[in-house]
Amino acid sequence: MSPPSFEFDFNSAPGGGFRGRSFFSTGLFINNEFVDAVDGNRIGIVNPTSGKTIGIVAAATEKDVDIAVRAAREAFEQRWGMKAPPTERRRLLNRLADLVAENADELSALEALENGKALIAAKMMDVEGTIGILRYFAGWADKIQGKTIEVNDSKLAYTRHEPIGVVGQIIPWNLPLGMFTVKIAPALATGNTVVIKPSEWTPLTAIRMCELIKEAGFPKGVINVVTGYGDTAGAAIASHMDIDKVAFTGSSLVGRHVMKAAAASNLKRVTLELGGKSPNIIFQDADLDRAVSWAAFGALANQGQLCIAGSRVFVHEDIYDKFLAAFTEKMKSVRIGDPFLPDTFQGPQVTETHFNRIMNYIEIGKREGATVHLGGERYGAEGLYIQPTIFTDVKADMTIMKEEIFGPVVVIAKFSSDEEAVRMANDTVYGLAAGLFTCDVSRAISVANQLKAGTVWINCYGASSLNAPFGGYKQSGIGRELGEYALEHYTAVKAVHINMSASPPI
Numbered sequence: 001m002s003p004p005s006f007e008f009d010f011n012s013a014p015g016g017g018f019r020g021r022s023f024f025s026t027g028l029f030i031n032n033e034f035v036d037a038v039d040g041n042r043i044g045i046v047n048p049t050s051g052k053t054i055g056i057v058a059a060a061t062e063k064d065v066d067i068a069v070r071a072a073r074e075a076f077e078q079r080w081g082m083k084a085p086p087t088e089r090r091r092l093l094n095r096l097a098d099l100v101a102e103n104a105d106e107l108s109a110l111e112a113l114e115n116g117k118a119l120i121a122a123k124m125m126d127v128e129g130t131i132g133i134l135r136y137f138a139g140w141a142d143k144i145q146g147k148t149i150e151v152n153d154s155k156l157a158y159t160r161h162e163p164i165g166v167v168g169q170i171i172p173w174n175l176p177l178g179m180f181t182v183k184i185a186p187a188l189a190t191g192n193t194v195v196i197k198p199s200e201w202t203p204l205t206a207i208r209m210c211e212l213i214k215e216a217g218f219p220k221g222v223i224n225v226v227t228g229y230g231d232t233a234g235a236a237i238a239s240h241m242d243i244d245k246v247a248f249t250g251s252s253l254v255g256r257h258v259m260k261a262a263a264a265s266n267l268k269r270v271t272l273e274l275g276g277k278s279p280n281i282i283f284q285d286a287d288l289d290r291a292v293s294w295a296a297f298g299a300l301a302n303q304g305q306l307c308i309a310g311s312r313v314f315v316h317e318d319i320y321d322k323f324l325a326a327f328t329e330k331m332k333s334v335r336i337g338d339p340f341l342p343d344t345f346q347g348p349q350v351t352e353t354h355f356n357r358i359m360n361y362i363e364i365g366k367r368e369g370a371t372v373h374l375g376g377e378r379y380g381a382e383g384l385y386i387q388p389t390i391f392t393d394v395k396a397d398m399t400i401m402k403e404e405i406f407g408p409v410v411v412i413a414k415f416s417s418d419e420e421a422v423r424m425a426n427d428t429v430y431g432l433a434a435g436l437f438t439c440d441v442s443r444a445i446s447v448a449n450q451l452k453a454g455t456v457w458i459n460c461y462g463a464s465s466l467n468a469p470f471g472g473y474k475q476s477g478i479g480r481e482l483g484e485y486a487l488e489h490y491t492a493v494k495a496v497h498i499n500m501s502a503s504p505p506i
């Protein structure tokens with residue numbers, strides 16, 4: 001069978017984004033060709049704004065993953081890895097960044113279409129992020145180097161930072177293009193080849209990227225994209241005997257499966273970027289306007305569907321009432337609607353399944369005795385929109401205080417001392433991120449040091465940088481992405497010892 005294809009006419013989309021038709025193959029991308037899945041399986045793609053099925057993509061099984069891994073292995077040995085000069089890897093990553101920039105409007109439109117996020121967010125977070133990440137890691141490609149180690153007069157040792165080999169990557173749906181790039185860019189810059197599985201809900205931008213990857217001139221087999229379901233294609237990656245490392249972003253629940261499968265198969269290396277329930281602490285000496293704006297942004301950005309969402313807000317008792325009043329107004333002022341309209345901040349949740357999961361958490365919050373201070377209902381008569389929601393009177397052991405909701409829902413609680421704030425903030429199995437607002441520099445640094453989180457923002461929230469590492473403490477993950485720190489997870493260090501004059505001890 002020939003592979004499926006996708007066609008969409010953006011000419012009638014509201015707002016002022018991309019104008020034109022998107023048309024591309026939605027087969028699996030293996031060896032620089034779009035091919036059908038061996039078993040001919042398909043996944044339907046739904047536009048969360050309209051609820052309509054807008055296309056189909058191929059669904060890989062274990063057999064397809066196996067073919068992709070063979071392609072990646074051959075590419076690693078023949079055309080990439082230590083075979084492609086680092087300057088060539090740099091050139092290709094930069095060329096891909098150029099092509100993404102040239103196609104930014106279409107990619108943003110596709111991202112908003114399949115995910116439901118505001119067009120402006122798709123453009124800023126995913127597409128601009130992609131260009132930045134590609135260029136950042138392109139810059140590293142020819143700067144990967146080992147060390148010379150002086151052992152003694154008769155011996156010299158040096159290290160090589162070699163690519164690991166074939167890397168399997170599994171990503172979620174909340175930042176489809178951003179996650180795709182944050183995974184492939186460091187892997188490719190360091191000379192690995194890739195087999196990557198996008199989310200079943202949002203595979204379109206990754207597939208469109210494959211056309212650009214081919215156009216950029218990457219050798220065949222270097223990047224292979226296997227769209228499919230987690231429990232088939234994803235599981236096949238995690239347990240494959242010829243994949244040397246698996247990099248996973250998603251829930252802590254599935255992260256455990258991936259780590260188990262890696263251990264049970266070939267003990268492949270594992271890095272995990274998992275969930276969060278991040279605290280945002282507002283001290284009594286905070287700049288209130290600033291704290292209110294960032295706290296709302298931290299809770300609602302990307303429809304609340306961010307691993308770093310500042311979903312637990314802790315406020316000092318002296319300013320609690322004032323903060324809550326201003327925060328409520330800010331949350332109310334957010335524009336909700338069609339992602340393609342220019343002033344939309346919050347679009348629909350990604351799918352009906354996920355919408356129901358969030359609404360269920362809201363019901364649990366009510367049932368367990370928390371107070372709905374704002375929202376708590378579907379927004380509008382139809383569509384997957386949820387009102388920005390604030391819960392007060394939330395106790396430490398309530399489900400909505402403990403579990404990741406991944407929607408526009410925030411819980412608020414009071415504290416009365418710095419010690420109590422730190423204790424409440426750290427009272428979670430997660431440790432992805434944290435925010436704090438204060439004008440006292442000593443308090444800021446002292447509290448930042450005590451927070452058990454991979455990222456701490458002081459006087460802002462969610463403002464990450466491509467050259468700073470990102471990753472989790474505790475059950476939020478293992479390893480770091482972005483920044484120089486990402487490189488160590490994509491290289492294997494080899495020590496080479498050179499004897500000049502020593503004799504063996506026997």
Ligand code: NAP
Pocket residue numbers: 170171172173174175197198199200201228229230231233234235236238249250251252253254255257258272273274275276306307308404406432472476477
């Ligand atoms: P998920 O359900 O864990 O899925 C993530 C990916 O894993 C998807 O591609 C999924 O396939 C796949 N998968 C499912 N079961 C699998 C299995 N048994 N073996 C291998 N792969 C499997 O997460 P999600 O709902 O897509 O994303 C939301 C979660 O991601 C949240 O917890 C969020 O915090 C986390 N996240 C973390 C970060 C970070 O950097 N720390 C960033 C973004 C998101 P399907 O396509 O079939 O679902």
Ligand code: MG
Pocket residue numbers: 230
């Ligand atoms: Mg899932």
